[in-house]
Amino acid sequence: QKEVEQDPGPLSVPEGAIVSLNCTYSNSAFQYFMWYRQYSRKGPELLMYTYSSGNKEDGRFTAQVDKSSKYISLFIRDSQPSDSATYLCAMSIGGGADGLTFGKGTHLIIQP
Amino acid sequence: DAGVTQSPTHLIKTRGQQVTLRCSPKSGHDTVSWYQQALGQGPQFIFQYYEEEERQRGNFPDRFSGHQYPNYSSELNVNALLLGDSALYLCASSRAPGGGYEQYFGPGTRLTVT
Numbered sequence: 001q002k003e004v005e006q007d008p009g010p011l012s013v014p015e016g017a018i019v020s021l022n023c024t025y026s027n028s029a030f031q032y033f034m035w036y037r038q039y040s041r042k043g044p045e046l047l048m049y050t051y052s053s054g055n056k057e058d059g060r061f062t063a064q065v066d067k068s069s070k071y072i073s074l075f076i077r078d079s080q081p082s083d084s085a086t087y088l089c090a091m092s093i094g095g096g097a098d099g100l101t102f103g104k105g106t107h108l109i110i111q112p
Numbered sequence: 113d114a115g116v117t118q119s120p121t122h123l124i125k126t127r128g129q130q131v132t133l134r135c136s137p138k139s140g141h142d143t144v145s146w147y148q149q150a151l152g153q154g155p156q157f158i159f160q161y162y163e164e165e166e167r168q169r170g171n172f173p174d175r176f177s178g179h180q181y182p183n184y185s186s187e188l189n190v191n192a193l194l195l196g197d198s199a200l201y202l203c204a205s206s207r208a209p210g211g212g213y214e215q216y217f218g219p220g221t222r223l224t225v226t
Contacts, residue, residue, distance in 0.1 A: 004154075006154070008152070032213060034214075034215075036217070041200075041222070042219060042220070043116075043202055043217040043218050043219045043220045044155070044202070044217045045217070046214055046215070046216060046217075049213070049214050088154050088155070090154075094213075095213030095214075097143065097160075097162075097206070097208065097213065098160075098168065099145060099157030099159075099160055099168055099170055100145075100147075100155070100157060100204075100215060101157070102154030102156070103154050104152075104153055104154050105153075105154050
């Protein structure tokens, strides 16, 4: 079993829909949780960064962490075609002072 | 404010050769981490440099080595290249603990080994 599991998709939804992306993990020592967006052949772009359990909202994006279930989610509201990309979840024990462990990434397609 | 920069953009090498990739961190950052991303996979952590020393390493052989300079820029060296080393190599920078924890990535160097 991999440390971080993420459904690779593709996930295809119509424009304007709410998108839900998820990851599960096995290492209970993870304390910092991130979501990155990666366009084809580009570097990952940091979207959301959370510490421990709880919710964090930034514009159309909401990140949720449930440490008791070892489950994290990213919600995208009012999805746009420009949101089409691969979304990577990542986590670490010590934040930026630590190597990140990534999921495989979910390929998201927003249909106009 | 310049972000993380990497050079070169693309590189083609032959099996058995050696390669050096370069990274300049985001302004104000002093910690550099390197990752390998194979096609269709998430990035895998290679190692992290802080204060010119390797302070954490992932599950990579010692063919992979690095260096950090006093200006915080960093190099990744790979010796005795294998076909399986073909990947996108990503550099990420962050501040040392106490100054923020996010890692910001550069655009990557795409290495092809033939």
